[in-house]
Amino acid sequence: MSAVELAKTLDMPREQWLKLRKKGIGGSDAAAIIGLDRYRSPFDVYADKLGLKPEIPDNEAMRQGRDLEQYVAERFMEATGKKVRRRNAMLQHPEYPFMIADIDRWVVGENAGLECKTTSVLSKYKFSQGEFPPNYYVQCMHYMAVTGAERWYLAVLVLNKAFHVFTIERDEAEIQALIAAEKDFWESHVMKQIPPAPDGSEATSELIKQLFPEARERAEVALFGYEDKIQQYLTLDAQVRELEQERDKIKQELQLAMADAEIGRAQGYIVEWKNQIRQTLDTQRLKKEQAEIYTKYLKPAQTVRMFKIKEVS
Structure with missing residues (x-):
């Protein structure tokens, strides 16, 4: 391995480990930086490295992923x-210290590593046909860049369904392109504390809501110079619409063509208009007839910021 040991993580x-991750770009950050992570965005990574966003609370998926890592290995x-x-x-990375890696396993006797993944049966990827998410691939390329490995193995446990192993060979051209992208991101944004441009992703929208959850009442800001953006919006x-x-x-x-049919067929297409039974709670009646119970289970009020634009003369 050609990588430098930044810190020991045993125990x-x-x-402390979460703070250490902020010292550089890790494998789980790489795909987000280049726009290949459906759950994270470059803006999200930027805010994370500068400590601007709250830490994601541990959830069941994260817990199971850690607990099952040894089983997958x-x-x-x-x-x-x-x-x-x-x-x-x-x-x-010995040359680019902003590139860091906390790998799952190293393969004995090979210049290779192993990434262990646990995923839901609801995953849209057809692992049995060789498909896996692009962020998995980028993560493995990042680890090869940091360690100098010749290949990286990807082991995927599809809960209650299957187990798959993939081999990702080192691609020097792609690794160099990834290094360049990470270098630009780190030096142009993180080091200079200049956020990357918004990308329209749901991840960025959610982060902006977290960063600015409440408005200061009657506070105003000048948006002169943004007129073209407002008109474009x-x-x-x-x-x-x-x-x-x-x-x-x-x-x-x-729907008119299908009438009361559940399924419609056309050349190369199947159209479904199926029945679904939905039950809803009559909150108004509950509030009126069982006010005490209604109040007891009422969730705390949350502030929601509504965004709208009005034209003024």
């Missing part, structure tokens, strides 16, 4: 006959 408290050894070991260290918003209406018009035509 390191999770809070054992299944990999069973399936391949290879041996793996823990590295127990935060690693750092209003134009696009109108276009979206027109497209939604056109889409709904076609939907109505199809």
